[in-house]
Amino acid sequence: MKKYDFDRVIDRRNTSSYKWDNPMYADKKMLPMPVADMEFAVADEILEALDKITHHGVLGYSIVPDSLRLLAQKRISEEYQWETDLEWQVWLPGIVPGITLACDLFSNEDRGVLTAIPVYHPFHLIPTWLNRPLITFPMVEKAGRWTYDFEAFEKALQQKPAVFLFCNPHNPGGTVFNQAEIDQIVSLCQQYDCMIISDEIHADLRLYPQSNHICIGRDIVELPSISFFATSKAFNTAGLGGCVAIIPHQATREAFLKKTFGYMPMLSRHSIDVMSATYQHGSNWLSQLIPYLKQNHDILLDFVKQQPGLDMIPLEATYLAWISYDQTWGDLPNRLLEHGLHVLRGEQFKGKNFIRLNFACPKSQLEEACQIIASLTH
Numbered sequence: 074m075k076k077y078d079f080d081r082v083i084d085r086r087n088t089s090s091y092k093w094d095n096p097m098y099a100d101k102k103m104l105p106m107p108v109a110d111m112e113f114a115v116a117d118e119i120l121e122a123l124d125k126i127t128h129h130g131v132l133g134y135s136i137v138p139d140s141l142r143l144l145a146q147k148r149i150s151e152e153y154q155w156e157t158d159l160e161w162q163v164w165l166p167g168i169v170p171g172i173t174l175a176c177d178l179f180s181n182e183d184r185g186v187l188t189a190i191p192v193y194h195p196f197h198l199i200p201t202w203l204n205r206p207l208i209t210f211p212m213v214e215k216a217g218r219w220t221y222d223f224e225a226f227e228k229a230l231q232q233k234p235a236v237f238l239f240c241n242p243h244n245p246g247g248t249v250f251n252q253a254e255i256d257q258i259v260s261l262c263q264q265y266d267c268m269i270i271s272d273e274i275h276a277d278l279r280l281y282p283q284s285n286h287i288c289i290g291r292d293i294v295e296l297p298s299i300s301f302f303a304t305s306k307a308f309n310t311a312g313l314g315g316c317v318a319i320i321p322h323q324a325t326r327e328a329f330l331k332k333t334f335g336y337m338p339m340l341s342r343h344s345i346d347v348m349s350a351t352y353q354h355g356s357n358w359l360s361q362l363i364p365y366l367k368q369n370h371d372i373l374l375d376f377v378k379q380q381p382g383l384d385m386i387p388l389e390a391t392y393l394a395w396i397s398y399d400q401t402w403g404d405l406p407n408r409l410l411e412h413g414l415h416v417l418r419g420e421q422f423k424g425k426n427f428i429r430l431n432f433a434c435p436k437s438q439l440e441e442a443c444q445i446i447a448s449l450t451h
């Protein structure tokens with residue numbers, strides 16, 4: 074089994090990297106930790122799949138082969154214990170466009186879109202783009218983890234949203250929702266006739282491999298619901314896109330599929346062959362990645378806990394730390410930017426006095442980030 078070296082620093086400048094070639098930095102030296110991709114080279118088998126396409130040389134239109142459909146079905150069954158039918162699958166180039174289409178189709182100007190905050194920003198931007206009411210409720214800390222304020226959730230449902238955007242594991246904050254939470258979400262959404270759209274892109278980034286990822290769609294196959302899965306986040310192929318929507322309810326699936334016509338391009342051969350290689354051969358790489366991320370998580374957590382006025386609830390999944398700061402740090406994101414560290418401002422996720430820091434990088438870069446934070450006087 075190949076041993077991967079996640080300590081290796083790979084120069085990504087001048088690769089059209091959204092992270093490293095941000096025009097905002099101009100010539101300034103910057104350590105970028107904003108958008109959610111990782112600083113690590115992907116698994117060898119993924120590179121081999123890409124090399125094979127390059128050597129073949131033809132880049133025409135592609136179809137999603139049955140072999141890929143079967144691989145996705147197998148992963149959802151084996152990793153998340155959900156037995157799905159092949160015909161429930163709808164393949165798309167990305168989850169965000171998929172959620173946008175679904176919100177356009179299933180919400181309206183009277184019955185809007187519900188989501189927890191803080192949350193991955195497209196969740197609250199999509200209703201705004203579509204001119205649909207945005208209804209939110211807060212996440213709260215309970216027993217050392219982020220979870221829902223279920224009273225606030227029910228109150229929000231009373232405003233009659235048509236769809237609820239569920240992020241599991243949650244970004245930011247890293248919550249892996251447990252069965253009791255899932256049951257409560259399902260029961261309240263049923264009570265208020267609200268369709269669940271579930272984004273499970275971070276499912277394979279659980280920092281405690283013994284924890285279970287529970288698919289909310291498994292318990293509601295008779296009802297309209299959409300659950301999105303992708304390999305792109307956990308296996309660091311975000312730039313290629315590709316995802317599968319599982320839609321058990323036939324009328325919902327047919328309406329969704331029809332809505333994709335003309336809006337969604339076909340998947341590229343690159344993304345199809347890379348997803349196939351990932352499903353078949355990605356487990357060795359992932360099994361080495363997770364302990365590395367957990368180690369970085371623990372380094373960062375220890376560091377944050379030692380800084381007066383900074384705090385962080387340990388993550389259960391993802392590599393996106395959600396760090397709170399008090400007023401002694403001033404405008405922390407801006408001050409960090411001035412000192413050469415780019416993190417995302419909490420407000421982007423509708424969280425005030427937080428930063429989101431992406432720690433999926435070689436340990437040396439994380440240590441450099443900690444040094445920059447520690448160097449700020451406050």
Ligand SMILES: Cc1ncc(COP(=O)(O)O)c(C=O)c1O
Nearest residue numbers: 109167168169170193244272274
């Ligand atoms: C929760 C969540 N969903 C979706 C995405 C992006 O998915 P896609 O690139 O397939 O649109 C991200 C990216 O960070 C994410 O965190």
